[in-house]
């Protein structure tokens with residue numbers, strides 16, 4: 394392909410995605426409005442719209458108003474023109490779902506325990522789930538735009554390989570390659586948890602800059618700025634869970650002492666309540682709380698706190714104080730529009746933890762009265778990572794190609 398043909402083709406792709414983006418971003422839109430918003434020629438717009446209609450992405454939905462004469466045909470994006478699959482792999486469980494292009498779940502699997510420590514066979518199982526979901530939903534393979542995979546761990550800068558996941562016990566796994574070979578569609582791996590899902594379809598919808606503070610088995614902060622995840626020079630940005638919270642505190646999984654994770658992660662909250670119960674503290678929380686699965690144990694502790702149990706309240710409030718200080722540090726450093734709390738602890742703990750975090754953060758944020766510090770709970774719940782994985786595939790497919798990759 395010579396440069397001129399290449400440029401023409403690139404221009405066509407840029408224009409097509411520009412028009413598609415405008416149609417996607419509107420309830421309905423006419424060709425006249427597209428003309429005004431893009432400054433492209435009427436002929437170019439007409440030919441792009443024709444092509445998008447032919448591919449099923451755009452449909453006509455009636456006529457708009459006109460004061461001068463012919464009423465314009467209204468166009469609408471068809472979110473069911475193609476589908477995206479999401480796979481979430483965590484230490485405890487795997488789940489998969491099929492989404493339409495508006496981020497709505499069409500069909501999903503129930504979370505299943507990861508019983509296989511071999512990455513190849515665990516990924517094979519996840520691919521089989523995707524194929525079975527597509528079959529049940531009547532979606533042929535050619536309508537599958539791609540697969541997004543959410544994993545816990547360190548991912549290489551090109552997101553082709555999972556370098557290390559301590560929680561999954563995997564090292565150097567070519568996740569993208571395995572999934573693409575199995576399913577024959579583009580795959581995209583990310584370790585941003587629920588941040589992208591919340592940014593695009595959840596609490597952060599409409600914001601330009603958000604930080605997701607994920608409080609789960611571990612604690613991490615993911616910054617999303619103008620649709621891009623800020624990864625840092627070595628891909629390790631956001632490890633706030635390993636910031637010092639308690640000098641000379643408890644030992645952390647990272648080898649240091651007193652990290653935020655040792656007082657505020659799901660594991661820490663459950664372990665602290667369990668320890669106090671063993672030491673004889675009175676509480677309505679069962680003594681063998683640690684033997685229950687983490688979501689159930691956390692729910693019991695949070696319910697007890699809600700009902701006034703002093704031990705549960707003390708542990709939750711202490712976690713909240715440390716998380717509030719972390720949230721204040723995030724706001725002081727990055728000044729985001731919104732801090733979103735996600736992860737098991739945020740979802741299970743209800744209002745109590747949120748209130749403590751907001752109060753403590755407000756006390757530690759530099760404030761001149763000109764800004765509102767917004768800290769909200771995520772709205773997607775435990776689906777956030779899955780939604781985010783699929784959303785990234787969608788955003789990449791529809792992004793105007795001159796922009797750099799997320």
Ligand SMILES: [Zn+2]
Pocket residue numbers: 634635636645646647648649652654
């Ligand atoms: Zn640590």
